[in-house]
Amino acid sequence: MQVFNTELNYQNPSIEGYYGEFGGAYIPEMLFKNVETLKAEYLKIMQDPAFIAEVDALLKDYVGRPTPLFFAERLSKEIGANIYLKREDLCHTGAHKINNTIGQIVLAKRLGKTKIIAETGAGQHGVATATVCALKGMECVVYMGEKDIERQAPNVARMKILGATVVPAKSGSKTLKDATNEAIRAWINEPNETHYIIGSVVGPHPYPDMVARFQSVISKEMRSQLLEKLGNELPTHVVACVGGGSNAAGAFYHFLNEPSVALVAVEAAGHGVYSGLSAATTQLGTHGILHGSKSIVMQTSDGQVLEPHSISAGLDYPGIGPLHAFLYESKRGTFLSATDEEALASAFHISQIEGIIPALETAHAFSVLPKLGLKPSDVVVVCLSGRGDKDLATYMEHL
Amino acid sequence: MSRLENLFKEQSKRVLNVYCTAGYPHLNSTLQIMESLQANGANIIELGMPYSDPLADGEVIQTSSLHALSNGMTLQVLFEQLSEMRKTIHIPVVLMGYMNPILQFGFEAFCTRAKEVGVDGLILPDLPLFEFENSYGKTIKDNGLDFIFLVTPETPEQRLRKLDSLSSGFLYAVSSSATTGKDKDFSQVAVYLERLQKMNLKNPILVGFGIKDKQSFDAVNEFTQGAIIGSAYINALAKGEDVGETTKQFLNGVLGN
Known part of the structure; x- marks a missing residue:
């Protein structure tokens, strides 16, 4: 029996993160605790009036x-x-990337995390993550494909100016896919203190839903x-x-x-x-x-x-x-x-x-x-x- | 009784499971490696099915996987290579890999084929408990394959017991939350393994991730039935010239022969 979300409700995936037959959380056990905590907490936190007020104020006065x-x-x-x-x-x-990073950095603080990792393709999500990390005083490591580091030099410089560490992903095609692999592996290696800010509506549940809601x-x-x-x-x-x-x-x-x-x-x-x-x-x-x-x-x-x-x-x-x-x-x-x-x-x-x-x-x-x-x-x-x-x-x- | 069950019935200590990537270092070295692992004292062979995006693996296994893929390894080729393995391989063989290639092959077809060629069990790190229970587990069990779940020091007790109850063959204790091929602080690992030992789990426990030589193998055997070695062996294969000689030296080193 597959637990699918049979009703066409595009805004709410099933409890296990399915939109129709797509979604879910196919992750190694090493990530279970982190992803499970996020899954248990994200909606609660996102619906908390104090959280909403904090995010809204930042979106207005900081993001514009x-x-x-x-x-x-x-x-x-x-x-x-x-x-x-x-x-x-x-x-x-x-x-638009900063809409999501603002939400996730406030959420990461609530989860008691001290370090942020992210993947980036064009560098926009990396810059948006480095920015909110500077704003909130969090350590920031951004994984970026080696090929993208070459073709998006100004954004690499921005991330560095903002105090982030940019780590080149050298595996595979050396682009966004590989940067994402490297970020997930980094998360596996230091799961307790770290929150992974995924930049798109991808990744294991609850990321696709959480990022869609922030955007x-x-x-x-x-x-x-x-x-x-x-x-x-x-x-x-x-x-x-x-x-x-x-x-x-x-x-x-x-x-x-x-x-x-x-x-x-x-x-x-x-x-x-x-x-x-x-x-x-x-x-x-x-x-x-x-x-x-x-x-x-x-x-x-x-x-x-x-x-x-x-x-x-x-x-x-x-x-x-x-x-x-x-x-x-x-x-x-x-x-x-x-x-x-x-x-x-x-x-x-x-x-x-x-x-x-x-x-x-x-x-x-x-x-x-x-x-x-x-x-x-x-x-x-x-x-x-x-x-x-x-x-x-x-x-x-x-x- | 399954081959894995039999093994642990006969040997309750120092069970050595060695990982190798199918199609590495050469497309056709798979069976030769399996034979020399068996001849030199390995008790279980964990055969990695190479994947382009192995999330739980560190650089060593990633590199060997990409190498195997560029050698032309596919699941189709692998099953052809394994079709006569039971003529020479008598120890348990488990396949380790990721869900995506298996889904493309067809999950049922994969399990059927694995059983046909004489595979004993599966380790699929990105097949989580929920999906196992709700869809894939039945196909695995119906085909008489053992399924081995991973547990980590962070796995809560209740979940650990559940993963143990759904596993058969053995339980794969990841020594710490990490990708493969990282060095570990064994004093912390010992605390965790002692905790596992006291839980009286249904399955024997093999420890993986960070086991690389005699010292680390001996250290975990104090608390468990044995260990899994992967990256260290792949490293040896990468450096060695002759597969048979490399395997012999490596296993002699680990087992202290």
Whole structure:
């Protein structure tokens, strides 16, 4: 008998962390105590009014929330629909990642932890973690793929300036997957004093749910901002890029149970979905277990995890969060993809018609807008998950 | 009676389980290694099924796994290599590995095939208690395979007793919460093992993680039925030229022959 969450309740996985058949906690016994404590405590802590007040105050005064919902006039005219940008790029540290790290650092303090570890791909989550560790006086070690350390040098420098130790992950493809492996191994080796701040809606239960809840502030604000601007809380579409899927989870969260809202997730197709150099997990993956949860995984027929490719380090991941796997399989979400080339073109285009330089990850989301068959009455919110400062080196190569 | 049960009935001390990665150092060295382990005093062979992302393993076993994969090792190839192992291997053989490759092979097909070739038990570190009880455990037991759970110094007593009751063959006591191949402080390990000894568990206990030589093997044998050696042996294989000679020297060293 499988204990599956049979009701379509996208916001609440089963007690064991299942969204449909995806999720769970496939972890070695060495991590059991830590994960079990987290599982027992996270909802209690997150619902405690004092915790909520502390996190909300930090989100307001430190992160700069609420982030604006900006009507992109020129883009709207060009696409032929009403396009709004949720400006997560204006968060302190330049991306949505800090919504989660603020929540988890306050939670880690409550759990009595003294040391934080994290994995990072593009470096945005690493910077967001190093930032909150500095803020709260916690030791911080960030695992980052050796290849990503090279292509995201400014973020590596930021983490070091903030006092974090950056450890290169040298195994496998030397990117986000391997950084995550190294972080989990580090956690196994020093579980008692350490909290692992996972940056995406991946990992063993309760991480996917916990991270989605911390990121859900994005869609919570969208609803009230849309109500204020348009007199209607519901857009017709929400569009977000997906690697592991944290900004998408946050942008979708409060619309998950609103069937009129189309949820569009955009994966990184690299050189093309079937080119052999891609990170379009739902298109290329099969059911499997990666980093402690059952989901869709890019792998060989023998079950070895494949090395993905994307120009954007943040989407260069061979898995996807279990919530997204469930959205994909239940068809609640629409999963599209954009190539490296399309993302680069969108990054320049958005920069030049809206005056906003988006992160390479975010640029993927813009690439699909012309393909959605939008009508003039449609209201589309694009989650502008991060700013492009960290990608300047890549952008300069393509000027 | 299973081979593991038989073994512990006949030998209640200094049981030595040696881990090796299938397909390492060469694709076709698997059986040769198993034969020399048996010939040189190993009591159980723990055969690692290589995986690209082995979360519970340290660098040594990670490296040997990637090496084995690039040699072309797959579960299909492994079962072909093992198909005639019972002509020469008489000691218990357990397979150790991670869930993902097994799910791709098909969990039931995997258990059936393992039993067919004469495998005795499974160690799957990322198959937790909940999933074992709710879905996979039945298939394992229906195929007559032993399942060996890991326990750590942090495992609460009630859970430890449950893991013991669901295990058969032996119980795998991880010496401390760590990945494989790390050095351990044995004074703390001793306290933990003494506690396990006093619990009167159903299964014999083998200690793993950090056992690397005669000294560490002797130290844990005071409290348990034996130990598991992995990374230290893989290291020896990586340095040694001849698999047979390396295995002989290594086991002689550990067993004090």
